[in-house]
Amino acid sequence: IEKNDDKALQNLLKDFHYADIAEILDEISLEEAIYVIKLLDSETTSDVLMEIDEDNREKVLKNLSAKEIAEEVEELDTDDAADIILELPEERQQEVISKIEDEEHKAEITELITYDEDTAGGLMAKELVKVYETWTVAGCLRRIRGQAKEVTRVHSIYVVDKQEKLIGRLSLKDLIVAKSDQKIADIYISNVDFVGVDDDVEDVAKVMAKYDLEAIPVVDENQILLGRITIDDIVDVLKEEAEKDYQLAAGITGDVEADDSILELTRARLPWLFLGLVGGVGAFLIMEGFQDSFKEKAILFFFTPLIAAMAGNVGVQSSAIIVQGLANDDVRGSVNGRLIKEMLLAALNGIILAIFLFLFVWFYKGELDKAIAISVSLVMVIIVAGLIGTFVPLFLNKRGVDPAIATGPFITTSNDILGILLYFWIAELIIAFFG
């Protein structure tokens, strides 16, 4: 298809949804993608651009002139437009903005790119339907027709006073159901949720999810209506957040994908592996230190991988539950209560597992003292691992650090070392007692 007939290709693509075209473009070569993009009309191109992978978008944009990018940007909603511009190198940003013809669009985009991308301001769009409390329903409907043409989807209609302060909302449904001579001031709902322009996007996502909102207005410190955030942007935030936490738990930093280059993937993975290496060397030094105490008891050394694995697993389990609870805001109550609960939980798990281990060692080796030493230390190691897994994320969270870092390699490694150390100490004590 690629090489010959422009018209045929154009007709073919016309029937596709832009998200499908984006998917195709992600799979073909850069030259082919640019060739296809130049065939598309400018509205489709801009939508397609928003949907393709960030890496590919960067490459495509490099091959377009500032004028061409400005044309695409004019077709986009202000939030998407600002995102595209922020992906450009700084010197090109001003060039593209200066080529935007629509003055209002230009001013709005210039405002939006000043906000931090992790705040409500960085996520919001300027497109919204706004009415003044003094209007009538009929006048309102007339003017909404004008405003609505610019807005892809009308969610809520925001009601402002003369100073542009947000005072309430109006659902389209209420407007349709109302009589045409009623005043907006009489029918609007004054109870309106909103977020501040500097609020963190994760908090915005929580508010929207909690109250099942599909759009939320954004105001500045004086309650002046600045923009609105829609749920589809929040869906993206939630997905990214979930992926980031998942990767952190697996020991991967940065937002990488399976198709990224080997160097990018190495950069995301190597630091955590290095942490594991340091932990392993630590375990080696501990074992070497205990070498003399257990000259004739090599069997104890053979259980270190088991101890390390159990300490790591228990730590990851407890920290995962706490990290998730913190993310959902359902970890309440005292830290002590939580630690006591985790201790009981770990003790229960630990005792059940230790019974199996005790029976195995006793029957297989017939050495009661070692069987007791190994299984008692297992219980202690599991309890301590559970406590650390619970405490570390709670502590990080109090300190304002993302507790998701705690799960995964960090907890695993520290629990490995601590677990092995504890194991040898306790085993030494118990064997000395029997010996």
Next chain:
Amino acid sequence: IEKNDDKALQNLLKDFHYADIAEILDEISLEEAIYVIKLLDSETTSDVLMEIDEDNREKVLKNLSAKEIAEEVEELDTDDAADIILELPEERQQEVISKIEDEEHKAEITELITYDEDTAGGLMAKELVKVYETWTVAGCLRRIRGQAKEVTRVHSIYVVDKQEKLIGRLSLKDLIVAKSDQKIADIYISNVDFVGVDDDVEDVAKVMAKYDLEAIPVVDENQILLGRITIDDIVDVLKEEAEKDYQLAAGITGDVEADDSILELTRARLPWLFLGLVGGVGAFLIMEGFQDSFKEKAILFFFTPLIAAMAGNVGVQSSAIIVQGLANDDVRGSVNGRLIKEMLLAALNGIILAIFLFLFVWFYKGELDKAIAISVSLVMVIIVAGLIGTFVPLFLNKRGVDPAIATGPFITTSNDILGILLYFWIAELIIAFFG
């Protein structure tokens, strides 16, 4: 507040959003919660009921009569109503349904509870705004006013033909902008996304996220319009999905929360820990088997925790990337290509790490043969761990098993054992070569 003044409490609660009331109820005792619920008006009660924790909801429902539940259910949208009824014990379900007074609502709920909760049918609501292609804009607006009163939020208006087949959609905005004497047939958009009633909810979520939809109609095999799914339900699906994957990766099965009972948490965690125990015993047996080969080389045994940890970490990293790629549908191309890439990646990481380990062992112990043996085996172990981490989820996915199971304890444990085995084999070979 709890103990004295009903009126004051009622007034206080009136100003709260139902999601906030639900949050309060989750924290107080069951008797207090039921006491508060009985004070609320029935519309608020039903909304609050939908928002509180599933465990608490179950307890509250136990304390309400079938008649009381039926009253709550009448206030709810059909999808939420069906969810509540499905949470009841089977014998109570019919009792509650029979007490619902509104015949239409009763029929709709009876239909909805027949669908599997993991399908589009289990997620959809019957509330929607539907117009026939033969209506005019004016007639349409009039009738929508009637339909819209039942629907909490109008997203899209679905256009059906005389046989109730979905043929297109109409946005409220288009309807407002259109002239009142136009026919629906002339202004509707025939290009409409929809899902089948038996489609998997995860697929529905993907379609909606991909095309940025806020609502999607659900049809049966004859294209008859049955209901619609809104994005807020999808947000819940995405969150649950992400939490499930995160927990699986941490070795926790079932949907547990930090506040669940110790027994529930044990049931979710113990099986994976047991797997770890079996793995540890396996590692013990391997080390015992190699005991004689390395009589004078205890140092090799001291590195097993390091080897096991590295094998586990690398395996989790590679499987996490593949699991996530599969979830987002961006793992394309051949399995071989992916394995080769992972091999190169693992080799690169492995060699960098092995250099550090080599230098440590050489300088610290001064034994060149052991330093070489340990670091060469580390590279091999990392490569194999990476390959297994990549292959297992791809294989499970091909077999129709959720690849998320592969990350976490399963990969860690098998890589631990395999890594240790490989390590001793290679170390034995290399030391024999030098020796």
